Every structure is written in C-alpha cells, then in structure tokens.
Amino acid sequence: xxxxxxxxAALAMLATAALAExxxxxxxxxxxxxxxYNFINDAGEVDGFERELGDELCKxxxxxxxxxxxxxxxxxxxxxSGNYDAIIAGMSxxxxxxxxxxxxxxxxxxxxxxxxxxxxxxxxxxxxxxxxTGTIQAAHVTSMGGATLLEFANPDETIxxxxxxxxxxxxxxxxxxxxxxxxxxxxxxxxxxxVALGGxxxxxxxxxxxxxxxxxxxxxxSMKDDGTLNALIVKHLGEDSPKF
Amino acid sequence: MEAAILTAxxxxxxxxxxxxxxxxxxxxxxxxxxxxxxxxxxxLAVTAPVALGFGFAxxxxxxxxxxxxxxxxxxxxxxxxxxxxxxxxxxxVIALDQFFEWLRHEVxxxxxxxxxxxxxxxxxCSAAKLPLNNSAxxxxxxxGFSLAVITFAIVFGAFAANVLYGAMRAVPRxxxxxxxxxxxxxxxxFWRILVPQMWVYALPGLSNLWMVLIKATPLLFLLGVxxxxxWARELGGSKTAKFTDYPHGDxxxxxxLALLVFYLAFTWVSEKVLNRxxxxxxxxxxxxxxxxxxxxxxxxx
Numbered sequence: 001x002x003x004x005x006x007x008x009a010a011l012a013m014l015a016t017a018a019l020a021e022x023x024x025x026x027x028x029x030x031x032x033x034x035x036x037y038n039f040i041n042d043a044g045e046v047d048g049f050e051r052e053l054g055d056e057l058c059k060x061x062x063x064x065x066x067x068x069x070x071x072x073x074x075x076x077x078x079x080x081s082g083n084y085d086a087i088i089a090g091m092s093x094x095x096x097x098x099x100x101x102x103x104x105x106x107x108x109x110x111x112x113x114x115x116x117x118x119x120x121x122x123x124x125x126x127x128x129x130x131x132x133t134g135t136i137q138a139a140h141v142t143s144m145g146g147a148t149l150l151e152f153a154n155p156d157e158t159i160x161x162x163x164x165x166x167x168x169x170x171x172x173x174x175x176x177x178x179x180x181x182x183x184x185x186x187x188x189x190x191x192x193x194x195v196a197l198g199g200x201x202x203x204x205x206x207x208x209x210x211x212x213x214x215x216x217x218x219x220x221x222s223m224k225d226d227g228t229l230n231a232l233i234v235k236h237l238g239e240d241s242p243k244f
Numbered sequence: 245m246e247a248a249i250l251t252a253x254x255x256x257x258x259x260x261x262x263x264x265x266x267x268x269x270x271x272x273x274x275x276x277x278x279x280x281x282x283x284x285x286x287x288l289a290v291t292a293p294v295a296l297g298f299g300f301a302x303x304x305x306x307x308x309x310x311x312x313x314x315x316x317x318x319x320x321x322x323x324x325x326x327x328x329x330x331x332x333x334x335x336x337v338i339a340l341d342q343f344f345e346w347l348r349h350e351v352x353x354x355x356x357x358x359x360x361x362x363x364x365x366x367x368x369c370s371a372a373k374l375p376l377n378n379s380a381x382x383x384x385x386x387x388g389f390s391l392a393v394i395t396f397a398i399v400f401g402a403f404a405a406n407v408l409y410g411a412m413r414a415v416p417r418x419x420x421x422x423x424x425x426x427x428x429x430x431x432x433x434f435w436r437i438l439v440p441q442m443w444v445y446a447l448p449g450l451s452n453l454w455m456v457l458i459k460a461t462p463l464l465f466l467l468g469v470x471x472x473x474x475w476a477r478e479l480g481g482s483k484t485a486k487f488t489d490y491p492h493g494d495x496x497x498x499x500x501l502a503l504l505v506f507y508l509a510f511t512w513v514s515e516k517v518l519n520r521x522x523x524x525x526x527x528x529x530x531x532x533x534x535x536x537x538x539x540x541x542x543x544x545x
C-alpha cells in the first residue's frame with residue numbers, strides 16, 4: 001500500500017506486464033529512515049545497505065522485487081495483511097516478533113547497540129533516554145531500572161530530542177549512531193558500555209509464506225558463503241561492524 | 245535547462261550560496277515533495293464532492309419516512325461522528341482493504357481450501373489481491389489514494405450529513421406549505437423548494453468542514469500516501485554527508501514554515517471563494533442576509 005516508485009521501474013513494469021503469475025513480483029517493505037541500513041536518497045529512492053542487499057538477494061533468488069516504504073509503527077500489520085511480502089528494515093530478530101512473523105537467518109551478526117549523549121560523563125542509570133517506539137532498544141531502556149524512556153516514532157526524532165535537550169541520551173543500533181556522532185563536530189559522544197541486543201537483523205515474512213522465506217534464506221546463505229555479504233557490511237556499515 | 249542544472253549539480257560540495265540552494269531544491273526528493281502538494285490538492289478536489297454526496301444521501305436517508313433507511317442514516321451519522329478520526333483512519337483502511345480482497349477472493353477463487361485468516365496473517369489467493377502483486381507501482385499508489393478518498397469521504401460525509409440535515413429543517417415551513425398548496429408532490433417540494441433553499445443555511449457549516457478537511461490532509465500518511473507533511477519531515481531532518489550530497493542540520497522548522505504558508509494561503513483563498521458563494525446563495529432568500537441584500541439593491545436603484 002505504501003509506495004515509492006523505485007529504481008528500475010520501467011524495466012520492472014515491462015517484466016511484470018509479461019508475467020501472469022502473481023507472485024512473480026515480490027514487494028519489499030522498508031522504513032526508509034534508518035541510515036545506513038535504509039534511507040531515501042537525494043533522488044527520492046530507497047538506498048543503503050539493505051537496498052543493495054535486497055536487490056542482490058532478489059537476483060540470486062531469481063525474483064523481481066519492488067521496494068515500498070512504510071511507517072515503522074505499522075510495518076508488521078501491513079505485512080500480515082498482505083500489503084507487501086517481506087520486511088527488510090533493520091529489524092532485529094526477537095522472540096516477541098517471532099510470535100507474529102517468521103524471520104530468515106540473520107544477515108548481520110548480532111551487532112551492538114550504544115548510547116550517545118551531549119556530555120560524556122552522563123549517568124545512564126538516572127538519565128532520560130530516547131529510543132524509537134517498538135524497538136529492542138526501547139525495550140532495553142525500560143528494563144534499565146532508573147532510566148526514563150522517551151519514545152519517538154522515527155529514528156531522526158530520537159537524535160533531535162538529544163540535541164535539543166529533551167532527552168539526555170539516545171539508544172540505537174551503533175551502526176546508525178556512528179555517522180551521527182562523527183558528524184556532530186564533537187558535540188555528541190558515545191557514553192557507557194555497548195550492549196548486545198537481539199539475534200542480528202533478518203528479513204521478516206508472513207508465517208503463511210514459508211516458500212518465499214526459504215528462497216531468501218537460501219540466497220542469504222549463498223552470500224554468506226561466498227563472502228559478498230561481509231563485503232557489503234564493510235562497505236555500508238564500516239570496518240568495525242561485526243562480520244560473519 | 246534541466247540538463248544544465250544536472251551538470252551544474254554534479255558535485256554539490258563545490259557549490260555555495262544560491263547555486264547550492266538551486267541544486268538542493270531541485271533534487272529528485274524535492275521533486276517528490278513538490279508533487280505531493282498536487283496529491284493533497286487532488287485529494288481535496290475529489291474528496292469534497294464525494295463527501296458532500298455521502299452527506300446529502302445520509303441526510304436524505306435520515307429524513308426518510310421508511311424507518312430502516314432513516315435508522316441507517318442516523319446510525320451512520322452518529323457512529324462516524326463519534327469515533328476519533330485517527331482510530332478510524334488506522335483501523336478502517338486495513339479493514340476496508342481486506343473486505344475488498346475477501347470479496348474478490350470469494351468470487352475468483354471458489355476452490356481455495358485454506359482459511360483466509362491463518363493466525364495473524366490475512367491470506368487470499370494471489371488473483372484476489374488488490375492491487376495484484378505484479379501491477380505497476382502507480383496502480384498501487386492509485387489504489388492507496390482511492391482508499392484514502394473513500395475513508396475521508398465517509399468521515400467527512402457524516403459531518404456534512406449532520407449539517408445538511410439541520411439545513412433542511414431550517415428552511416421555513418411556510419415555504420413548503422406554499423409548495424404543497426400549489427399541488428406539488430412531496431418529491432417536487434423536496435427537489436424544487438427545499439433543496440435550492442437549504443444551501444444558504446448549510447454553507448456556514450460546510451465551509452467549516454472544508455477548512456477542517458484542508459487541515460486533516462496530513463492524516464494521509466497514516467493511509468500510506470506520502471503527503472506534504474511526510475516529505476517535509478523527511479527532507480527537514482538533519483542529514484549527514486555520508487548519505488546525501490547536501491548535508492545539513494535540522495531544517496524541519498523551515499520546511500514546516502513553508503507548509504504553514506501553504507495552508508494559510510489556501511485557507512485564505514477558500515475563505516474568499518466561500519464568501520462570494522455565500523453572497524450569491526443569499527440572493528433573494530428570506531433570511532436576514534437576503535433582506536439586507538435586497539435593501540442595498542433597492543437603495544441603489
């Protein structure tokens with residue numbers, strides 16, 4: 001339902017017109033607001049680690065894929081009601097989510113989450129910490145005891161809240177925070193220890209759609225085996241990001 | 245012209261000042277932003293008459309002497325007006341979409357043996373999908389947009405129905421009695437006497453609704469249509485140099501300021517148009533406004 005016209009649109013249209021089988025096009029749903037995993041580039045197209053990964057996976061699975069964006073809040077309901085066929089949106093594999101949807105094997109190793117703040121000597125135990133609604137980081141902050149969770153609908157707002165003083169620190173995937181901290185000109189820094197959360201990032205599928213999940217799972221395995229996945233991780237997520 | 249912009253904008257990091265700004269404001273993403281203004285205007289242009297139609301039908305139903313019809317009209321008006329917009333927009337669209345797909349599923353795939361609900365999943369045969377998975381992207385967008393129009397029309401139709409229902413009752417009883425005395429049937433009285441006269445009573449309420457509708461368009465994003473507020477937030481958020489050729493800080497304020505100007509200008513124009521319409525509808529009416537008009541014209545002559 002959510003839609004951005006993307007990439008090889010003309011080609012895809014020709015291809016889709018020719019194919020009568022409905023599952024010939026696999027619609028990939030992403031958020032488009034979580035660089036470097038997925039974001040909207042200057043040309044208005046989905047870009048980033050998951051764009052390149054998804055396109056390569058579709059090529060290997062011999063599927064025609066189209067990208068759509070969807071708000072994070074409703075990204076799972078729209079998958080289960082069939083508005084797209086897969087979620088590829090930096091979504092960590094967790095037990096709660098597994099109750100509702102099925103995941104492929106992870107395409108990033110469990111990667112650390114981190115805290116970033118305007119002052120380096122912040123006491124996280126009593127701080128107000130911003131995180132995106134419905135993420136593993138938000139769940140982690142609530143379990144921290146003294147800390148107060150401040151939830152936002154999209155990742156960008158969690159950073160803005162720290163910059164304007166509404167929150168003391170932000171908690172998110174470290175790969176997302178690294179460019180933010182680097183480009184803040186020294187205003188922001190990492191505080192506290194990194195925390196390992198979740199079982200890595202995977203693609204989400206409807207439980208009733210095991211064949212499609214199988215195809216992507218095989219494609220991910222083949223990219224792990226020939227090392228192209230590690231190369232993509234280095235290219236988009238940086239040298240320091242954990243690899244397979 | 246466009247080619248000139250493209251070559252000049254090939255490396256924005258070398259640009260500064262006005263030329264940087266020109267390049268920045270002509271990126272594909274900004275074009276999508278400008279396009280979304282068209283989406284919003286189109287939504288208003290389509291929704292307003294459809295909602296008015298819904299409202300008119302519901303008001304007629306509510307007035308009906310056939311009680312199931314009257315009951316249906318009143319029920320629709322009461323229920324939809326009572327449900328918060330956001331709840332309606334979140335719940336209703338997915339439900340409506342699933343309802344259409346289920347109908348198609350029943351017709352197109354009669355030999356399907358699996359349940360439609362499998363746990364959390366709503367599964368229909370692929371031929372029943374709306375739109376089909378392999379339809380072009382614009383079809384998906386058009387479908388999402390139509391769902392948005394229907395949802396807006398149902399919500400605003402209920403409010404319009406209430407306004408019109410009140411307006412129909414406000415037409416002086418004497419006018420209708422006179423029509424009856426001339427031997428008009430009920431249907432003739434309704435269409436020839438009541439309807440032409442009620443608009444002047446309905447317009448203040450309807451113009452309120454129009455203003456509210458203009459301001460309600462950001463709800464479009466809940467329905468999956470990328471509207472001006474979505475793009476303003478997306479473009480205004482701070483951007484780091486790694487992911488864009490045009491890095492900048494948090495510029496949301498400027499983008500929202502632009503939206504403010506747009507909304508203000510639009511409501512200002514609407515106000516002007518509605519005032520003229522009111523003057524015209526008042527003409528020759530047995531209301532205070534109509535009387536005042538008659539007197540000024542009389543003096544001039």
